[in-house]
Amino acid sequence: MSDLHRFIEVVQSIYRTKDFIPLHEPRFSQKEKDYIMETIDSTYVSSVGKFVDDFELAIAAYTNAAKAAAIVNGTAALQVALRIAGVAQNTEVITQALTFVATANAIKHNGSNPIFVDVDYETMGLSPDALEDFLEEFGELREGGTFNKSTGKRIAAIMPMHTFGFMCRVDRIVDIANRWKIPVIEDSAESLGSFYKGQSSGTFGMMGAFSFNGNKIITSGGGGAVISKDPTFATRAKYLTTTAKVPHAWDYYHDELGYNFRMPNLNAALALAQFEKLDSFIESKRAVYEIYKEQLGSGSFRLKKIPMDTQWNYWLVPLEFQDEESKDQFLEYTNANNVMTRPIWQLMFNLPMYKNCQRDSQENAKRLSERIVNIPSSARKR
Structure with missing residues (x-):
């Protein structure tokens, strides 16, 4: 089974549906x-x-x-x-x-x-x-x-x-x-x-x-x-x-x-x-992250590590890819198969209104923009 197909199955099992799965949707009661x-x-x-x-x-x-x-x-x-x-x-x-x-x-x-x-x-x-x-x-x-x-x-x-x-x-x-x-x-x-x-x-x-x-x-x-x-x-x-x-x-x-x-x-x-439900949302999203951590292999992508000294809110779960080509293939496959995934934003200096702003080498920002994708991270429905 390919990494891509395996990923789709994991997401569908987390959210218990084969219908469209959004990146992050609100939960109301x-x-x-x-x-x-x-x-x-x-x-x-x-x-x-x-x-x-x-x-x-x-x-x-x-x-x-x-x-x-x-x-x-x-x-x-x-x-x-x-x-x-x-x-x-x-x-x-x-x-x-x-x-x-x-x-x-x-x-x-x-x-x-x-x-x-x-x-x-x-x-x-x-x-x-x-x-x-x-x-x-x-x-x-x-x-x-x-x-x-x-x-x-x-x-x-x-x-x-x-x-x-x-x-x-x-x-x-x-x-x-x-x-x-x-x-x-x-x-x-x-x-x-x-x-x-x-x-x-x-x-x-x-x-x-x-x-x-x-x-x-x-x-x-x-x-x-x-x-x-x-x-x-x-x-x-x-x-x-x-x-x-x-x-x-x-x-x-x-x-x-x-x-x-x-x-x-x-x-x-x-x-x-x-x-008033924030803590329960964070706990549910932490459980989603732990399933990803347990179920996803170490193929063309891996979960981005939680930074040192951080108690994270698990808002959006980022995957890190080996290169831009594998990232783009993942985006095309997942979005074509009813699982919403999104790349990191365009770097600001690539936008017309900010292209002339002063900047340094942006070495890390460029590398991350080529390799990071966010995957479905909603709290699960009860």
């Missing part, structure tokens, strides 16, 4: 319906309501953050966090090219330009070694921050992304950033439920941003959150995303340019019901 109906009955379906408040408190408590602000989506959460960090016109942000496009777009939405630094091969997240090399070559610490010697622009933030829920070596990234007086914003869109050295994703830097899109480990349909160990930053995020309206019983006065990036109470009801 009566609780979601009850919370949504409670919201509808209350008539508080927009940006104010019990479920928004309860969800923010729950996320903050789970991550051990001081405060959380519920946002309309993960991209908006990143955009706002970057603005609070001081990312603006004529600045730059160091990030990774191996990421979903929202990471780079959030930088551009603030009028800034991304700089792409390579990732670690093991974590698939921003490499502290590559970061340090870049700053030693191009960084210049002056009064007012660190400036890029090649462009003259201030480097306003560093934004690592925790790829597929794997945690990058974020403690070292923060240490390096502190020496260069650059704030760190964590793109934690995919990593709710992941911990590094016992500390939650999103709490190492100045702020972290989560996504609750329909394909994430918990979903509010569309949604995101900003969290911080410092309550002033999340409070500011809440203020900016609620149109920067000065609190008043009836007057409408807005004292700066804000955003209508509020998470509706209706979405928060769905998010809270999902959040």
